[in-house]
Amino acid sequence: MTAREKTRDCTKCIAYCNKLGGEENLCGLGFEVEEKIECGYRSWDVLIRPHDDKCEKISLPKNIEEFVETTKTLRIEWELDEVISVEEAEEL
Numbered sequence: 001m002t003a004r005e006k007t008r009d010c011t012k013c014i015a016y017c018n019k020l021g022g023e024e025n026l027c028g029l030g031f032e033v034e035e036k037i038e039c040g041y042r043s044w045d046v047l048i049r050p051h052d053d054k055c056e057k058i059s060l061p062k063n064i065e066e067f068v069e070t071t072k073t074l075r076i077e078w079e080l081d082e083v084i085s086v087e088e089a090e091e092l
Helices: 064-073 086-089
Strands: 033-039 044-050
Touching: none
Parallel strands: none
Antiparallel strands: 033 044
16 A cells, blocks of 8 residues: 555644654654655655554544643643644644
8 A cells, every 4th residue: 555545644633733842753642653755747746654554543633722631532742832833833
């Protein structure tokens, strides 16, 4: 299976925008992500996808409040003022 066939795109996920401190390959929910480079017809694509299907088993948080609540169920501590939205991350 290629990275393009996986359903989730981590770059549009609030958890990816809030990676765990010092861990480049762990999203804010603690799931491992991987970069896949694929050759397209005219260019190269860098895709950021979940490493395995563990992430696929949870409902992705849609906003900062849902993200903080989801992390609590996974026993990861985030405070509302520490989290950035996907839109804020795209501006960085």
